[in-house]
Amino acid sequence: MSQIHPEGQPATGEQFTLSRGDSHAVVAALAGGLRSFTVEGVQLVETYPDDSIAPSAAGILLAPWPNRVADARWTLGGEVQQLDITEPSRGHASHGLLRNTAYGLVRQTPECVILQAAIHPQHGWPFHLLHRVSYCLDGAGLRVRQELVNLSSRSAPAAFGAHPFLRLGDTPTEDLELTVQASARLETDDRLIPTGEVPVDGGHDLRRGRRVGEMLTDTAYTRLTAEQGEYRHVLRAPDGRSLTLWTDQAFPYVHVFVTDRFPGRARAVAIEPMTAPANALNSGEGLLWLDPGAAVGGEWGIRPGRSTRFP
Template sequence: MQPTGEQFDLVAGPTRAVVTEVGAGLRALDVDGRARVETFDADATPPMGAGGVLVPWPNRIAGAAYTWRGQEYRLEATEAARGNAIHGLLRRRPWRVVDRAGDSVRLAADVDAASGWPGPLHVETTYAASPTGLAVTHALTNTGEGDVPAGVGTHPYLRVGDVPPGDCTLTVAADRVVDTDERMIPVAVRPVAPDEDLRGGRRVGDLALDTCFGAAPGPDGVLGVLTAPDGGATTLWADAAFGWVMVFTPDDLAGRGRAVAVEPMTCPADAANSGTDLRVLAPGETWTVSWGIEGS
């Protein structure tokens, strides 16, 4: 078996996508013959979280511990160097197929109470290809008898075909920035300074970011755009639930050089401790959020 399990190919006109069984991740997306996300081989582990679904929390939980309704919970410190728990519980688990068509797939997995999370969650992620791109919907259902906290994030690295990301311009609809401590845990949220503002576009090669921003998309929901020098562009949109976005520009992604991740998140790092935009689901409640990528 591949490290990411079965591969699900989706086709809709000029759009081609590959979704993985393990982690329900996005391994590839082409629109009009141009790659729109960084891909990786089917026999490889996703590099630096590429394409991951981050549930029931995105980003980090400080010290891999938090308190919920007076009870302390401990998680595996999956970011060992900083002692944090990072990117949820489902990235390395097999998901099961609920529904499958030529242009879509719906996968499901469960977070159980024994995992270090307060209660059971049933999670379904649907990828649906269209002639212009890919829409992704996450539905989280509280299947327990008490309230359960939840957050959602994803980890796409954007591309515009074969153009090196460092040569592209990145625009992000964000008006606030999160200051963090040495563990990458938030300590303050403030307005972006002029040299941090990505709303006017910045060359990716000039950026060195592993930074959370407060999202401020317009009515079209566009959160981030990566534009190549030839005018081609890859656009990431998200619904209003995604009030935060992580921008990560590693110098080298699996030997391919500079990359840029634009990661929509419903809550910032350490929301399990701070409560910031942490969604609380009542027993039987379902929470649905959507985002997607378009190519032009």
């Protein structure tokens, strides 16, 4: 149900609460962000106070592109398009056009919520799109579906993603092991713009798992190996518990961001499913073009592993 706080609305706007048995989630209107997901009282995503917006983009949705656009500039039909710079430290446009937009409610049940937000023509973006998302609790965990619809009268570029930070309760994130079944990563320049695809090697190879405490990284992976039609990115705790960020094959890229700057955490890890990598508006990699009225979508979710604490 939608929740209004008597002491004043949170900085991220209206809050939508979901419940199914021992599973509970909170989704914020601002950026359609996932603020909380618990199973049997165990917190599985990084959260933040009501008077704060999402630190490090924690839990927000990314559309109509994920990650960065170099110099906030791209070319359409031979004309340079200048987006607003939203990452001043590097001079890029980052994480799409809905980071500061409140999503509106379409429909809600106790277990699911559907939200949507319009992407209107603006600086460097002459298109009208709709981003719709559903968050649903099911027997396996949390399932998310994102969809972009082209409301313009001409073809429009489209890509999307999400920015969840994962955790396993009170286990220090630096003690978790991260496994990503990817055989390639994207090299970048010193401003984190991709320069090419290379095989994973050394500390970048996460196929056999690596302790998060050994990592400080901002790296996109691709050439993912699917299992039963899903890409699965797994965090494991020393006590045997695990957590999987899964996606369907609409998300052939995953960005791994490990930071020591998340408030109150020695390490925090974001596992970001993406339909296209950084700078796709310039490179064309993974970028889709939607005809007027056409839509594209994909699903991802968070699934706790089976153990004595996750039945």
